[in-house]
Amino acid sequence: MIEFIRQFFLDLYEGAPRWNFIFFHDETQWERVVSGFWVTVELSIFCVIFSVIIGVVGAWLQNSPSRILRLCVQGYIQFFRNTPPFVQLLFFYFALGQFTPTYSPDGWLEVPIITNVGWAIISLSFFAGAFNVEIFRSGIEAVPESTQEAAEALGFNRFQIYTRIVMPLAFRVSLPALNNNLVNLVKTTTQALAIAVPELLYEMLGIWNDYPSALYPALTVVFVVYIGLVGILVLSMNKWERAMRIPGYGA
Amino acid sequence: MAESNWTPDQPMVSAKDVHKSFGSLEVLKGVSMDVMKGECVCVIGPSGSGKSTFIRCINGLNDIQSGSITVEGQEVNDPKLDKLSLRKKVGMVFQQYNLFPHKNAIENIMMAPVLVLKEDKDEVEARARELIRKVRLEGKEEAYPGELSGGQQQRVAIARSLAMRPDVMLFDEVTAALDPETVKEVLTTIRDLAEEGMTCILVTHEMGFAREVANQIYFTDRGVIVEHGPPATFFKEAKDPRTKEFLSQIL
Numbered sequence: 001m002i003e004f005i006r007q008f009f010l011d012l013y014e015g016a017p018r019w020n021f022i023f024f025h026d027e028t029q030w031e032r033v034v035s036g037f038w039v040t041v042e043l044s045i046f047c048v049i050f051s052v053i054i055g056v057v058g059a060w061l062q063n064s065p066s067r068i069l070r071l072c073v074q075g076y077i078q079f080f081r082n083t084p085p086f087v088q089l090l091f092f093y094f095a096l097g098q099f100t101p102t103y104s105p106d107g108w109l110e111v112p113i114i115t116n117v118g119w120a121i122i123s124l125s126f127f128a129g130a131f132n133v134e135i136f137r138s139g140i141e142a143v144p145e146s147t148q149e150a151a152e153a154l155g156f157n158r159f160q161i162y163t164r165i166v167m168p169l170a171f172r173v174s175l176p177a178l179n180n181n182l183v184n185l186v187k188t189t190t191q192a193l194a195i196a197v198p199e200l201l202y203e204m205l206g207i208w209n210d211y212p213s214a215l216y217p218a219l220t221v222v223f224v225v226y227i228g229l230v231g232i233l234v235l236s237m238n239k240w241e242r243a244m245r246i247p248g249y250g251a
Numbered sequence: 252m253a254e255s256n257w258t259p260d261q262p263m264v265s266a267k268d269v270h271k272s273f274g275s276l277e278v279l280k281g282v283s284m285d286v287m288k289g290e291c292v293c294v295i296g297p298s299g300s301g302k303s304t305f306i307r308c309i310n311g312l313n314d315i316q317s318g319s320i321t322v323e324g325q326e327v328n329d330p331k332l333d334k335l336s337l338r339k340k341v342g343m344v345f346q347q348y349n350l351f352p353h354k355n356a357i358e359n360i361m362m363a364p365v366l367v368l369k370e371d372k373d374e375v376e377a378r379a380r381e382l383i384r385k386v387r388l389e390g391k392e393e394a395y396p397g398e399l400s401g402g403q404q405q406r407v408a409i410a411r412s413l414a415m416r417p418d419v420m421l422f423d424e425v426t427a428a429l430d431p432e433t434v435k436e437v438l439t440t441i442r443d444l445a446e447e448g449m450t451c452i453l454v455t456h457e458m459g460f461a462r463e464v465a466n467q468i469y470f471t472d473r474g475v476i477v478e479h480g481p482p483a484t485f486f487k488e489a490k491d492p493r494t495k496e497f498l499s500q501i502l
Contacts, residue, residue, distance in 0.1 A: 144349075146345060146347055146349045147349050147351065147352070149312060149345070149349065150343075150345060150349035150350070150351075150408075151351070151363075152312065152338075153310055153312060153338060153341075153342075153343040153412075154338065154362075154363035154367060154411070154412070154415060155334075155335050155338035155339060155363060155367040155368075155415065156363070156366065156367060157335075160366060160367070164362070164366065165351060168353050169352065169353060172353070246352055246353050246395055246397060247394075247395040247397060247398050248395050248396070248397020248398040248399075249352045249353070249395065249396070249397040
């Protein structure tokens with residue numbers, strides 16, 4: 001089977017010299033694609049998780065009694081929402097990266113404790129997190145005051161009202177908007193290319209630099225992989241949305 | 252907080268010269284009321300007269316500017332008030348039911364005793380099923396609020412309050428949002444409660460109900476209690492011209 005695929009793409013290359021799917025008949029290039037794919041998956045998963053955590057915590061802090069805390073959250077949102085994620089990446093890696101401590105695993109090489117992958121995860125999580133704060137805030141605001149009052153009248157404390165009543169309802173309202181933002185986030189991980197994170201686009205760019213005949217195939221594969229990855233994300237979010245649907249509510 | 256020396260021969264709920272303002276708008280201008288254990292009191296009056304605000308003050312959902320409200324001798328307006336102990340004593344049912352939409356009927360009823368009173372789950376469930384029978388909703392245990400009619404939701408809300416074993420029940424225009432044919436089923440439930448000796452304070456527009464069930468009727472207008480008395484004398488021999496005008500409009 002493998003041999004058949006190899007032969008197929010070699011033949012294709014013979015007949016169409018601009019369509020050199022080199023990674024399907026060259027083991028080394030195939031490994032680059034696979035490793036790029038997994039870095040993209042890793043980036044996406046970490047960024048999705050952290051950005052959602054940032055969103056929940058940020059939305060909670062936005063309702064805090066402390067004015068200073070609320071201002072900090074506002075400032076954070078304005079900064080990350082109003083500047084390009086690409087510039088944020090560069091800023092985190094090249095500016096903040098200067099000040100991070102280093103360690104020396106072998107005695108003479110100095111390695112920063114936060115790698116470029118680390119910076120990409122931090123930067124993209126904060127970027128998407130800023131939007132998630134706003135998404136969760138709108139969800140929280142959609143929970144009627146009167147429902148919370150009923151809980152208060154039953155003796156619930158503030159924390160119980162937030163975790164048992166407000167959050168479960170707000171989360172359901174927020175899911176469609178969150179879905180959109182996470183799709184954008186997964187696609188934005190390609191920008192980590194700028195700080196040499198070896199994700200899918202980075203590896204593909206490397207391949208077509210080495211083999212100009214592989215330009216079209218490399219871009220095609222990038223498109224196909226993203227359609228698949230985002231498709232999986234959207235499908236699972238939709239499934240989740242359906243699973244959380246409350247009979248007779250918000251219909 | 253001092254232990255109260257309340258005994259059942261003293262008023263269970265006692266309000267003295269209660270003043271309440273929202274900003275510069277004074278809503279309650281010296282309201283006084285005594286409710287004995289086992290009494291059913293109806294508060295009537297034109298909209299905007301402060302009746303709902305008044306009963307919301309009794310369980311501390313609204314604070315008051317001056318005067319005093321005590322429940323079983325415990326001062327509600329005390330800044331050191333243990334709100335939980337107040338809310339265990341006072342149950343409240345709202346005009347818009349305010350059920351938790353993400354929980355089914357039985358879960359709505361069980362939530363507060365399990366979460367707030369930390370009672371045994373099985374025991375609470377048995378009690379909740381008993382309450383469902385009491386409000387005549389057998390078979391609707393697993394139904395979500397969105398799947399129930401207004402009258403059914405309101406009866407779940409009453410059961411939810413009763414599950415906390417309150418000593419006083421407050422009803423804030425609980426039939427105002429209902430269809431005429433479902434009003435009756437809710438009023439029947441409240442009447443059963445009153446006949447069992449539950450202390451009830453109702454804000455209502457149901458004059459027929461007030462006449463039949465109430466021990467005392469209070470008429471409020473523009474933030475003061477204009478007059479009060481047992482229904483027999485109140486409806487026949489209203490003295491104040493404002494009361495007469497109101498009754499002539501709605502009877």
